[in-house]
Amino acid sequence: MMPYVILSAAMTLDGKIATKTGSSNISGKKDLLRVHELRKECDAIMVGIGTVIADDPRLTVHKVDAKPDDNPVRVVVDSKFRTPADARITNSDAETIIACAREYKDELIASDKYETFKKRGVKFFYSGSKRVDLKSLMSYLHEEGIDKLMLEGGSTLNFSMIKAGLIDEIRICVAPMIVGGCDSKTFFDGEGFDLMGEAVKLELTDSYQLDKDLILTYKVLK
């Protein structure tokens, strides 16, 4: 069994989730409230290490009323244990699981950072030889009681997750902005598919305007 996975993000009309310099404030105020209500409904929230390094996110429910219990478990997909020692996702606001690849396990366990994180209560999960195996991670998280997981990027992890058939629903905020730039991160990057016939197919299930933003919900067809 796997968690039900909702991919949530905000992009500009030209499909960028950050500029080439990493600036990523895209959602309007009301959209951020919507996102935090969704965080509150989820058992876990997962990002890739690229997002942790770029944004140092909190990944807690902090824009709407919430109790400490409302904070989802934070999951970071980080094969080589690059999570910075002072990353906010390792604070005591919520539980944190760092998923790493087996090849780096011995080195990781021997590091001072590992001891520091253990003292903070951070848990570790190992899967995949050189890169985290996302299917076994999802299966482990489900065993740990995670029924509903919110995936919050970034582009590389989004593509791996959708390619592996692990995303059930997509909720995207389309902001009326264009930033361009072939080096700006798009909603899905990764290695991409070669042929249009390989594209993951979606069904639009909801759409509405929230101030200037457009909110679209899609079911992923499997």
Ligand SMILES: NC(=O)C1=CN([C@@H]2O[C@H](COP(=O)(O)OP(=O)(O)OC[C@H]3O[C@@H](n4cnc5c(N)ncnc54)[C@H](OP(=O)(O)O)[C@@H]3O)[C@@H](O)[C@H]2O)C=CC1
């Ligand atoms: N506007 C929005 O809604 C959002 C925007 N963003 C933006 O996205 C950008 C970050 O995206 P990006 O750089 O692509 O980083 P990601 O957050 O997607 O992290 C990618 C990294 O995850 C690690 N990883 C481990 N296992 C896997 C796997 N099986 N598949 C894929 N990745 C894996 C890899 O590093 P390793 O091999 O070391 O483990 C990889 O480089 C930031 O600029 C951020 O601001 C992010 C979220 C939301």
Ligand SMILES: Nc1nc(O)c(N)c(N[C@@H]2O[C@H](COP(=O)(O)O)[C@@H](O)[C@H]2O)n1
């Ligand atoms: N929904 C949404 N809209 C945006 O405009 C965004 N930039 C993001 N980014 C995601 O939220 C994380 C920051 O979370 P905290 O406020 O620090 O808890 C960021 O890392 C992205 O995952 N999302």
